[in-house]
Amino acid sequence: MKMPVNVCLILSFLMFGLVSGVVAPSAVAQVRDDVVLGMALEPPHLDPTTGNAAAIDEVVYANIFQGLTRIDRTGAVQPQLATSWVISDDGLDYTFTLKSGVTFHDGASFDSRDVVFSLERARGEASTNGQKGLFAAIETVVALDPETVRVTLSRPQGSFLFNMGWGDAVIVSSQSAETNKTNPIGTGPFKFVSWTPGDRVDLAARDPEAPIQRATFRFIAEPAAQQAAILAGDIDGFANFSAPESVILFERDGRFDVVIGSTEGETILSTNNLSPPFDDIRVRQAVAHAIDRVELIEAAQFGLGTPIGSHFAPHHPAYIDLTGTYALDLDRARALLAEAGLTDGFSATLKLPPPAYARRGGEIIAAQLARIGIELELIPVEWATWLVQVFRGKDYDLTIVAHTEPLDIGIYNNEGYYFQYRSEALAAVLADLDRTAIADQRFALMGEAQRIVAEDAVNGYLFQLPKIGIWRTGLTGLWENSPIQANDLTEVRWQ
Amino acid sequence: MTVSRNFIIGLGLTATLVTIAVLSLIWTPYDPEVIGGSLRAGPSWSHWLGTDWAGRDVASRLMTGARTSIGVGVVAVAIGMIAGVGLGVIAAAHRNWVDDVGMRAADVVFAFPAIISALLITTIFGPGAINAIIAIGIFNIPVFARVSRNAALTVWAHDYVLAGLAMGKGRLRLTVDHILPNIAPPLIVQATIQFGLAILAEAALSFLGVGVQPPAPSWGQMLFDSQTMMAIAPWLAIFPGLAIAFAVLGFNLLGDGLRDMLDPRL
Numbered sequence: 001m002k003m004p005v006n007v008c009l010i011l012s013f014l015m016f017g018l019v020s021g022v023v024a025p026s027a028v029a030q031v032r033d034d035v036v037l038g039m040a041l042e043p044p045h046l047d048p049t050t051g052n053a054a055a056i057d058e059v060v061y062a063n064i065f066q067g068l069t070r071i072d073r074t075g076a077v078q079p080q081l082a083t084s085w086v087i088s089d090d091g092l093d094y095t096f097t098l099k100s101g102v103t104f105h106d107g108a109s110f111d112s113r114d115v116v117f118s119l120e121r122a123r124g125e126a127s128t129n130g131q132k133g134l135f136a137a138i139e140t141v142v143a144l145d146p147e148t149v150r151v152t153l154s155r156p157q158g159s160f161l162f163n164m165g166w167g168d169a170v171i172v173s174s175q176s177a178e179t180n181k182t183n184p185i186g187t188g189p190f191k192f193v194s195w196t197p198g199d200r201v202d203l204a205a206r207d208p209e210a211p212i213q214r215a216t217f218r219f220i221a222e223p224a225a226q227q228a229a230i231l232a233g234d235i236d237g238f239a240n241f242s243a244p245e246s247v248i249l250f251e252r253d254g255r256f257d258v259v260i261g262s263t264e265g266e267t268i269l270s271t272n273n274l275s276p277p278f279d280d281i282r283v284r285q286a287v288a289h290a291i292d293r294v295e296l297i298e299a300a301q302f303g304l305g306t307p308i309g310s311h312f313a314p315h316h317p318a319y320i321d322l323t324g325t326y327a328l329d330l331d332r333a334r335a336l337l338a339e340a341g342l343t344d345g346f347s348a349t350l351k352l353p354p355p356a357y358a359r360r361g362g363e364i365i366a367a368q369l370a371r372i373g374i375e376l377e378l379i380p381v382e383w384a385t386w387l388v389q390v391f392r393g394k395d396y397d398l399t400i401v402a403h404t405e406p407l408d409i410g411i412y413n414n415e416g417y418y419f420q421y422r423s424e425a426l427a428a429v430l431a432d433l434d435r436t437a438i439a440d441q442r443f444a445l446m447g448e449a450q451r452i453v454a455e456d457a458v459n460g461y462l463f464q465l466p467k468i469g470i471w472r473t474g475l476t477g478l479w480e481n482s483p484i485q486a487n488d489l490t491e492v493r494w495q
Numbered sequence: 496m497t498v499s500r501n502f503i504i505g506l507g508l509t510a511t512l513v514t515i516a517v518l519s520l521i522w523t524p525y526d527p528e529v530i531g532g533s534l535r536a537g538p539s540w541s542h543w544l545g546t547d548w549a550g551r552d553v554a555s556r557l558m559t560g561a562r563t564s565i566g567v568g569v570v571a572v573a574i575g576m577i578a579g580v581g582l583g584v585i586a587a588a589h590r591n592w593v594d595d596v597g598m599r600a601a602d603v604v605f606a607f608p609a610i611i612s613a614l615l616i617t618t619i620f621g622p623g624a625i626n627a628i629i630a631i632g633i634f635n636i637p638v639f640a641r642v643s644r645n646a647a648l649t650v651w652a653h654d655y656v657l658a659g660l661a662m663g664k665g666r667l668r669l670t671v672d673h674i675l676p677n678i679a680p681p682l683i684v685q686a687t688i689q690f691g692l693a694i695l696a697e698a699a700l701s702f703l704g705v706g707v708q709p710p711a712p713s714w715g716q717m718l719f720d721s722q723t724m725m726a727i728a729p730w731l732a733i734f735p736g737l738a739i740a741f742a743v744l745g746f747n748l749l750g751d752g753l754r755d756m757l758d759p760r761l
Binding site for chain 2: 367
């Protein structure tokens with residue numbers, strides 16, 4: 001009997017299905033030992049001790065480079081290259097005992113000379129470190145023996161061990177320090193393999209038994225492209241996904257885990273405090289009264305984000321809720337503008353860097369301020385332009401940006417910082433804070449600092465940027481929150 | 496002269512578009528720039544085409560966007576037509592170095608993909624509606640220069656034009672009196688088609704972020720915003736997409752229809 005062609009086809013499809021059904025599970029049963037993570041921004045180079053860009057730390061921190069201490073996923077300080085330390089009673093001497101048997105990726109052994117070299121390099125005159133303030137309290141660094149280092153501070157500093165855990169304070173070798181920008185050599189569990197500019201950085205595990213042998217960071221700026229790359233399986237996930245609107249899509253899709261955490265990013269309407277009329281506190285207060293954070297978060301962030309009333313992360317124990325300092329009150333806002341002699345409102349510019357939180361947030365802020373007669377011209381700018389014009393040139397009225405360094409309220413006291421804000425009261429509080437090591441007193445002073453910048457309405461305080469983690473189900477060990485800029489791969493594995 | 500079906504459909508679509516754009520000057524269902532209310536709501540009685548991520552009415556934004564598109568089209572085609580036709584008829588009238596230089600320059604402009612060059616212009620002079628219009632307009636110049644030159648050369652070959660020349664009438668005079676009226680039909684057809692292309696180019700530039708700047712609505716920018724929201728709010732992509740498709744289709748059909756009616760060679 002001759003079989004009709006279509007029956008043959010159906011049969012062959014069925015057989016093919018059976019065969020692939022049998023083969024497929026055994027093929028995937030093998031646990032993967034590689035991971036491909038996406039990042040929105042590409043690092044300008046790979047040396048965390050000579051650059052400010054968060055993207056550098058997001059590739060190298062804890063993976064390639066290690067410090068004396070490290071910040072863990074909860075934000076707590078843990079031992080790293082220093083296994084233990086003793087602090088003198090006056091809080092000035094820190095004696096670190098170093099881990100033994102550690103080598104750099106190029107084979108050079110790690111000892112106390114590398115610590116002395118790294119810290120002296122970071123705090124020296126010629127230092128190009130992005131966070132020189134971390135090392136400001138250090139007076140001397142002395143190698144007592146190959147496995148012991150004593151750091152003496154000029155004044156007690158409560159945050160010293162935390163500071164030593166930053167990416168900017170990692171330990172580098174004197175032999176490779178100069179070339180770390182393109183060929184980073186550290187002591188971490190992953191070795192640098194290659195960097196394809198515009199595309200990816202590849203890392204490989206040093207330990208052949210490690211659950212992740214090959215790790216890749218791919219750089220994808222466009223939210224739509226990020227979404228497509230995850231859906232297509234080109235990348236396994238994003239620790240910090242750019243588009244909050246995609247969360248619903250991924251939550252519906254059983255192939256992915258969606259983990260919403262918190263970042264250290266206080267998203268603020270940065271205000272040029274020297275640019276009229278924003279030099280008048282009543283105008284800044286009026287702006288603060290006109291901002292509707294709930295509406296902003298709902299529209300621009302699709303509901304993801306925690307309202308903040310000052311420059312402080314809500315998950316920090318010293319946080320105080322100051323969102324009520326200038327509660328939403330359009331009548332009060334108009335009255336303040338009238339007091340400042342601006343009954344008819346005024347116009348100003350709002351420069352917006354590329355992230356969606358800024359571009360969308362800007363449209364919402366413009367619409368909200370229009371309600372009290374402030375007309376904003378929206379000027380979209382690229383990051384390079386933003387750095388030159390706004391951050392360095394201070395040529396702006398308003399801008400929206402997330403400040404992602406942890407515990408960074410100290411920037412309000414930086415000479416020549418782009419807010420152009422000065423406050424003697426704040427300077428005094430921060431000086432006290434620097435001298436205080438007792439946690440309760442530190443928290444009280446941090447609260448005081450939060451209150452001062454909130455009441456002076458230095459900037460418009462909008463929301464804490466969420467960390468939107470999206471990755472394939474089965475991938476575990478990525479951080480839920482980002483207490484520090486990092487994609488720590490040391491606990492990552494497939495299940 | 497028979498009226499083709501293309502012409503009727505094209506006229507219908509473009510007339511609707513123009514009517515909507517004009518109507519948006521005096522009335523839109525909501526203020527297209529006011530945020531709030533229900534965010535990302537699907538089409539309903541109160542918002543016919545839904546609301547966008549910031550709670551703005553999509554129908555109102557499409558209407559205002561139509562105005563932007565038509566405005567860009569009119570000015571860009573006008574720039575291209577005035578400069579291009581001027582260049583074309585002068586080249587045809589003299590057949591001298593103006594012809595050579597003008598046509599080679601047109602070749603150079605033709606050699607670059609329009610969008611790439613428009614991006615170049617807006618990158619140098621900054622993003623914004625005005626620069627986008629200029630960029631698109633510059634790209635219309637060689638098109639009109641070519642069409643008008645070729646058409647004018649045909650007219651120049653006619654005996655009555657040569658007779659005029661022999662009687663001592665100036666070349667410029669002849670161009671104004673005889674050439675321009677006779678090359679009008681193909682130019683009108685070309686203008687209609689370029690209009691559709693200009694709308695498409697403006698949408699592309701706004702999609703790339705160098706055209707009309709927010710919060711002023713434009714179709715391309717609405718499409719860009721909708722990219723990552725397709726799964727949760729498909730209407731944000733569908734309606735601007737349909738608007739662009741129908742506008743371009745309308746102008747192309749109108750152009751085709753006009754050609755059938757006006758061009759004696761077909």
